[in-house]
Amino acid sequence: MAITTGIVGAAGFAGIELTRLALRHPDFDLKVVTSNELAGTPVAAEYPGFTGATDLTFTTHDDPALDACDLVFLAVPHTAALAMAPQLVARGATVVDLSADFRLKDPAVYERWYATPHTAVDLLERAAFGLPELFPDDLERVAAACAAGEGVLVACAGCYPTATSLAAAPAVRAGLVQPDAVVVVDAISGVTGAGKKASTRTHFCFADENLEAYGVATHRHTPEIEQILGLEGRLVFTPHLAPLNRGLLSTVNLPLAPDAPADAGEIVELYRRFYADDPFVHVLPSGTMPKTSSVAGTNYAHVGLAVNATARMLVAVGAIDNLGKGAASQAVQCANAVRGLPQTRGLEPISVPV
Numbered sequence: 001m002a003i004t005t006g007i008v009g010a011a012g013f014a015g016i017e018l019t020r021l022a023l024r025h026p027d028f029d030l031k032v033v034t035s036n037e038l039a040g041t042p043v044a045a046e047y048p049g050f051t052g053a054t055d056l057t058f059t060t061h062d063d064p065a066l067d068a069c070d071l072v073f074l075a076v077p078h079t080a081a082l083a084m085a086p087q088l089v090a091r092g093a094t095v096v097d098l099s100a101d102f103r104l105k106d107p108a109v110y111e112r113w114y115a116t117p118h119t120a121v122d123l124l125e126r127a128a129f130g131l132p133e134l135f136p137d138d139l140e141r142v143a144a145a146c147a148a149g150e151g152v153l154v155a156c157a158g159c160y161p162t163a164t165s166l167a168a169a170p171a172v173r174a175g176l177v178q179p180d181a182v183v184v185v186d187a188i189s190g191v192t193g194a195g196k197k198a199s200t201r202t203h204f205c206f207a208d209e210n211l212e213a214y215g216v217a218t219h220r221h222t223p224e225i226e227q228i229l230g231l232e233g234r235l236v237f238t239p240h241l242a243p244l245n246r247g248l249l250s251t252v253n254l255p256l257a258p259d260a261p262a263d264a265g266e267i268v269e270l271y272r273r274f275y276a277d278d279p280f281v282h283v284l285p286s287g288t289m290p291k292t293s294s295v296a297g298t299n300y301a302h303v304g305l306a307v308n309a310t311a312r313m314l315v316a317v318g319a320i321d322n323l324g325k326g327a328a329s330q331a332v333q334c335a336n337a338v339r340g341l342p343q344t345r346g347l348e349p350i351s352v353p354v
């Protein structure tokens with residue numbers, strides 16, 4: 001039976017990508033798309049690419065029709081999800097949250113990095129972390145609760161944490177990384193990563209023909225990546241903004257442990273075994289590096305690996321679409337997992353080629 005679905009924040013960059021995916025998903029029946037700013041406007045009037053594909057009209061974020069949705073995606077800024085998720089879960093909905101509100105397991109860490117109190121600690125404890133390749137058991141736990149009729153919450157991983165962690169986790173979990181070493185991550189995002197509201201950083205005239213680092217030594221994804229990889233206090237994370245619409249590339253420098261292999265081919269094999277059951281992660285041949293264009297519009301993550309044998313450094317590079325595996329399609333992948341559907345259901349198999 002089709003799953004009645006709503007998207008809160010559907011007019012934002014992540015939300016409209018979710019709308020695109022939800023409309024084509026064979027098991028979702030998309031009924032509600034909200035935007036306070038565009039309430040009353042047909043989706044296709046604001047986003048003409050939807051012409052002929054849907055008659056849906058944006059409604060306000062408090063649309064009572066959301067109460068009839070079994071599946072609700074929250075594509076809203078952090079703190080807005082914190083305000084909305086508890087009620088939705090309490091009335092039995094499956095809530096998939098794209099914001100950062102339920103990602104950090106320790107509420108004190110959330111409060112420190114987001115400078116706001118965490119007002120739903122009970123729900124935080126029950127939430128699953130939405131990065132299916134690295135935390136499948138968490139999603140299975142929540143899927144069982146959902147099958148038993150309970151409301152559940154998935155907190156999807158952030159965009160930089162997704163690309164970075166998929167590139168680093170197999171090496172970290174296999175003990176290839178020197179204990180206590182600092183891991184340096186340099187990552188680059190397209191401008192849609194910053195959301196729809198233009199700022200001086202994201203205004204076309206400032207973002208075009210420009211590259212810049214931002215959030216240096218202070219970016220809020222630092223504790224999230226540390227939590228995923230178990231690298232608390234050992235991460236130097238520097239994000240950069242690039243003049244792309246979509247795409248995120250993360251270069252992770254992992255100092256190799258004394259007994260770790262320094263042969264990239266061997267490490268590629270280890271990574272391929274690690275992701276053998278994961279349809280959305282492709283580990284490229286040794287020395288081949290991923291491109292953001294190869295994953296645009298998809299839920300894929302491409303991982304490339306090389307070893308600097310002199311410095312004994314594994315260089316792992318992850319590429320995703322920040323709106324895809326970094327946001328909307330990962331949310332669909334998580335919803336599929338929780339609702340007992342194949343992970344790949346409704347997700348694009350091939351990127352836009354050029």
Ligand SMILES: NC(=O)C1=CN([C@@H]2O[C@H](COP(=O)(O)OP(=O)(O)OC[C@H]3O[C@@H](n4cnc5c(N)ncnc54)[C@H](OP(=O)(O)O)[C@@H]3O)[C@@H](O)[C@H]2O)C=CC1
Binds near residue numbers: 014037075100
């Ligand atoms: N962009 C990306 O690459 C990624 C985004 N995310 C996360 O997804 C979420 C959405 O991001 P993005 O689409 O980029 O942001 P946008 O700024 O493009 O869109 C935000 C949406 O949220 C709605 N909204 C704003 N304030 C509230 C509120 N108080 N209550 C309910 N809805 C509200 C807006 O409504 P209205 O239309 O009325 O203005 C808008 O539709 C964020 O939490 C972001 O961190 C996660 C990973 C990657």
Ligand SMILES: CC(=O)N[C@@H](CCC(=O)OP(=O)(O)O)C(=O)O
Binds near residue numbers: 160190195
């Ligand atoms: C380019 C840019 O500004 N990117 C955003 C991160 C993207 C995002 O939306 O953050 P979440 O993944 O936590 O939801 C930033 O650096 O804050």
